[in-house]
Amino acid sequence: MGRFTVIGAGALGTLFAVRLSEAGHEVEVVVRRAERKAEIEAAGLRLIDAVSRSEEQSARAVITAFPRVRLWGEEEAFGENNGREPHFILLAVKQSAITGELGLELGRRMGSSAWVVCLQNGIGHLETLAAHVPAERLLSAVTTEGAMISTAGEAVYTGCGMTWVGAAGKERTEVSEIAQKNLVFWLQLAGFSASMSKNISSRIWQKLLINAVINPLTALLRVPNGELLNLPGAGELMRALYEEGVTLARALDIRLEPDLWEQLLEVCRRTANNRSSMLQDVMAGRLTEIDAITGGLLRVADRSGIALPTHLTVYRLIKATEGHRL
Numbered sequence: 327m328g329r330f331t332v333i334g335a336g337a338l339g340t341l342f343a344v345r346l347s348e349a350g351h352e353v354e355v356v357v358r359r360a361e362r363k364a365e366i367e368a369a370g371l372r373l374i375d376a377v378s379r380s381e382e383q384s385a386r387a388v389i390t391a392f393p394r395v396r397l398w399g400e401e402e403a404f405g406e407n408n409g410r411e412p413h414f415i416l417l418a419v420k421q422s423a424i425t426g427e428l429g430l431e432l433g434r435r436m437g438s439s440a441w442v443v444c445l446q447n448g449i450g451h452l453e454t455l456a457a458h459v460p461a462e463r464l465l466s467a468v469t470t471e472g473a474m475i476s477t478a479g480e481a482v483y484t485g486c487g488m489t490w491v492g493a494a495g496k497e498r499t500e501v502s503e504i505a506q507k508n509l510v511f512w513l514q515l516a517g518f519s520a521s522m523s524k525n526i527s528s529r530i531w532q533k534l535l536i537n538a539v540i541n542p543l544t545a546l547l548r549v550p551n552g553e554l555l556n557l558p559g560a561g562e563l564m565r566a567l568y569e570e571g572v573t574l575a576r577a578l579d580i581r582l583e584p585d586l587w588e589q590l591l592e593v594c595r596r597t598a599n600n601r602s603s604m605l606q607d608v609m610a611g612r613l614t615e616i617d618a619i620t621g622g623l624l625r626v627a628d629r630s631g632i633a634l635p636t637h638l639t640v641y642r643l644i645k646a647t648e649g650h651r652l
C-alpha cells in the first residue's frame with residue numbers, strides 16, 4: 327500500500343486523507359495550527375459522505391480516520407516519525423498559500439524519493455514550486471471532486487468527480503509515468519475515479535476557464551452556482567468571460583475540448599445548490615483565489631499582448647470586496 331503525506335486539512339485534504347486511510351494506505355497529515363493538530367488527534371479527521379447516502383442518512387454517515395498528524399514548522403523530514411519517506415505528498419493547501427517560503431520548506435523536507443502532487447486551482451503555483459522542488463518530482467492533479475467544510479468543521483463530500491494526474495513539467499520520463507500510474511491505481515483503490523493525462527495543461531486550463539467564469543460571478547452576485555443560469559444578464563457575462571478565456575487559450579496553443587461551454591453549464595447544473603469556493607471565501611471575509619484564477623489569466627494575457635476587459639473588471643470588483651466580512 328501507499329504512504330501519503332497530505333499537506334492541509336481543509337475540505338479537499340480531508341476528503342483525500344480520510345478515503346486513503348480508509349482504503350488502508352498509510353497517511354500522515356500536516357497542518358499549520360497546533361489547535362488543529364490537537365483536534366485531529368483527539369477526534370480524528372471527519373468526512374460526511376453526502377454523495378452515496380441520502381441527506382438524512384449522511385448527517386450520521388461520518389467516516390472518521392486517525393492519520394498521524396504533524397505541524398508544518400517541525401524540523402524533521404516528512405514520514406520521518408514513521409521511519410519511511412512518503413511515496414506521495416499531496417499538496418492540498420489553497421493556491422494563495424503556495425509561496426516561495428512554502429516551496430523552500432517543502433524542498434527541504436520532502437526527502438529524495440517522494441513525489442509532490444499539486445491539487446490547486448488556477449495557475450502560477452507550479453512555477454513558484456519549481457524554484458525549490460526538483461521539477462521532475464512535481465506532478466499536477468486536476469480534480470473535480472466536490473467537498474466543503476461544514477459549520478461544525480467537518481468536511482462534507484458533496485460531489486463525486488474525476489481526478490487527472492500528469493507531469494507538471496514538459497519532459498516526460500519513464501519514472502514519472504510509473505509514479506503517475508501508482509498514484510492513479512491507489513486513488514482508484516480508495517474509490518476515486520482517476521486517470522493519467524498526457525496533456526495535463528489542457529485539463530488545468532479547462533478547469534481554470536470554468537473557475538474563472540463561475541467563481542467570481544457567484545461571489546459578486548452572492549448566488550449558488552445554479553442561479554447563474556437563471557439571473558438576468560448573468561448568461562451574457564458568463565459567455566463574455568468564457569470567450570475571452572478561450573481566445574487566450576487558443577493564442578497559447580492550448581487544446582480545449584469542443585464542448586467546454588456545455589461542460590461549464592453542466593457544472594452549474596450539477597452543483598446548482600453549492601456555493602463556489604470564492605463565494606464562501608468572500609462571505610467569510612477571507613482572501614480569495616482570484617489572483618490564481620482571474621489574476622493568472624490576466625498575467626498570461628498581459629505577456630501575450632491580449633486584452634481581457636471583462637476579466638479585468640471582475641478582478642477589480644473581487645479585489646474591492648475581498649477581506650471584508652459580510
Ligand code: KPL
Pocket residue numbers: 536537538540541551593597601602603604
Ligand atoms: O470548482 C469550483 C469551486 O467552487 O471552486 C466550482 C464552482 C465547482 C467550479 O468553478
